[in-house]
Amino acid sequence: xxxxxxxxxxxxxxxxxxxxxxxxxxxxxxxxxxxxxxxxxxxxxxxxxxxxxxxxxxxxxxxxxxxxxxxxxxxxxxxxxxxxxxxxxxxxxxxxxxxxxxxxxxxxxxxxxxxxxxxxxxxxxxxxxxxxxxxxxxxxxxxxxxxxxxxxxxxxxxxxxxxxxxxxxxxxxxxxxxxxxxxxxxxxxxxxxxxxxxxxxxxxxxxxxxxxxxxxxxxxxxxxxxxxxxxxxxxxxxxxxxxxxxxxxxxxxxxxxxxxxxxxxxxxxxxxxxxxxxxxxxxxxxxxxxxxxxxxxxxxxxxxxxxxxxxxxxxxxxxxxxxxxxxxxxxxxxxxxxxxxxxxxxxxxxxxxxxxxxxxxxxxxxxxxxxxxxxxxxxxxxxxx
Numbered sequence: 423x424x425x426x427x428x429x430x431x432x433x434x435x436x437x438x439x440x441x442x443x444x445x446x447x448x449x450x451x452x453x454x455x456x457x458x459x460x461x462x463x464x465x466x467x468x469x470x471x472x473x474x475x476x477x478x479x480x481x482x483x484x485x486x487x488x489x490x491x492x493x494x495x496x497x498x499x500x501x502x503x504x505x506x507x508x509x510x511x512x513x514x515x516x517x518x519x520x521x522x523x524x525x526x527x528x529x530x531x532x533x534x535x536x537x538x539x540x541x542x543x544x545x546x547x548x549x550x551x552x553x554x555x556x557x558x559x560x561x562x563x564x565x566x567x568x569x570x571x572x573x574x575x576x577x578x579x580x581x582x583x584x585x586x587x588x589x590x591x592x593x594x595x596x597x598x599x600x601x602x603x604x605x606x607x608x609x610x611x612x613x614x615x616x617x618x619x620x621x622x623x624x625x626x627x628x629x630x631x632x633x634x635x636x637x638x639x640x641x642x643x644x645x646x647x648x649x650x651x652x653x654x655x656x657x658x659x660x661x662x663x664x665x666x667x668x669x670x671x672x673x674x675x676x677x678x679x680x681x682x683x684x685x686x687x688x689x690x691x692x693x694x695x696x697x698x699x700x701x702x703x704x705x706x707x708x709x710x711x712x713x714x715x716x717x718x719x720x721x722x723x724x725x726x727x728x729x730x731x732x733x734x735x736x737x738x739x740x741x742x743x744x745x746x747x748x749x750x751x752x753x754x755x756x757x758x759x760x761x762x763x764x765x766x767x768x769x770x771x772x773x774x775x776x777x778x779x780x781x782x783x784x785x786x787x788x789x790x791x792x793x794x795x796x797x798x799x800x801x802x803x804x805x806x807x
Contacts, residue, residue: 472796475796479788479792483788483790483799484763484799485762489526490525492527493524495582496776497556497777499554507551508710510711512775517710518773518807519754521755521784522806524806527584528804529786530804531586531588533564535578536588538590539576539591540566542566543565544564544798544799544801546565546785546800547601547602547616548772549562550583558579558583559577559636560802561575561613563600565600571595571596573598573600575592577589577637583804590637592638597622600616601653603657605657608682611632614627624649624651626644626645627666628643631683643683645677645685646686646687647686648668652668654668654669656668658716659711663679664678664687666678668704671700673698676689676690676695677690678741691742692742696746704721707770707773708772709736719731719771720734728769728787731754731756731771732752734747735748754807755768755805763786763799763803764803766787767789768784771783773807782804783802783803784802784805787799
């Protein structure tokens with residue numbers, strides 16, 4: 423999750439029509455009634471009122487999981503012992519389909535689990551990693567609205583992929599950090615967090631390498647410096663090159679490089695490779711590479727920031743061409759409606775094949791009343807596909 427912003431910062435004064443803001447922020451875009459907008463502005467101007475409203479949202483939607491049905495752990499020891507993890511292409515015999523909650527254990531991580539980031543509002547953008555021994559790691563954003571910086575990258579651990587224990591913040595700079603895309607390449611651990619410096623202008627894409635996994639990370643290369651705000655850099659290997667997708671919620675961009683740590687990756691000749699597609703133009707998780715296609719996940723930002731996840735198959739990707747199409751069953755991850763931790767929006771999925779199916783980290787946000795209760799209620803769950 424990149425930071426959602428109060429209405430006064432994201433809506434131009436003449437937002438009566440449905441035109442997009444001229445200053446692309448690539449974060450939350452609201453379509454609110456004037457009365458709701460005025461109410462939300464009043465809440466934001468009072469810390470006490472803002473805290474009261476936030477707690478009301480948590481109490482209404484963030485229920486303790488029943489935990490009566492916990493799936494049996496699946497052995498993944500030795501499955502991810504290669505120099506590149508996950509592999510490109512994947513060794514899975516099929517792609518993920520029918521994304522469903524894993525038992526009644528969700529949410530597995532909430533703001534209440536964070537112990538070292540002050541008063542935390544929410545957690546979001548989960549990325550998994552599986553070790554040679556079969557231990558599960560999760561990296562995710564921790565966010566506090568009235569803090570500078572507003573967000574950092576934290577870490578949690580699990581022996582079975584279902585029962586998660588919060589560890590600590592592992593990466594913090596003077597900028598908002600989110601979307602901690604973690605992977606292993608040529609024996610080294612890497613992370614590409616999304617940077618957002620708010621009023622400093624478009625933030626570049628910085629690649630980090632682990633000095634000591636999972637807790638110590640050092641910057642090693644600046645891969646892309648976009649001219650306008652672009653977010654959620656999602657790298658993968660395809661036909662002998664490194665590729666990456668990133669977007670602004672309306673347009674999708676692609677970059678490539680022969681070397682992972684090379685500075686200034688080359689922009690695709692046709693950038694933006696997709697224009698005017700708010701339903702699927704901002705990455706929403708790790709792409710899965712097969713022998714003949716790439717399965718990419720995108721956030722639907724057409725009505726609400728990160729409302730659901732669409733799956734697209736990229737059939738053609740070269741320095742000169744880009745062709746994709748939605749999968750027939752898209753959207754693949756949807757909010758539930760009603761009340762609950764993921765009742766209003768779900769904007770991230772990270773599937774890992776475990777030999778029997780796909781183990782997926784997801785995030786979700788509340789639905790009913792969110793226009794007043796605020797966007798800072800993301801939590802993390804585990805799905806199966």
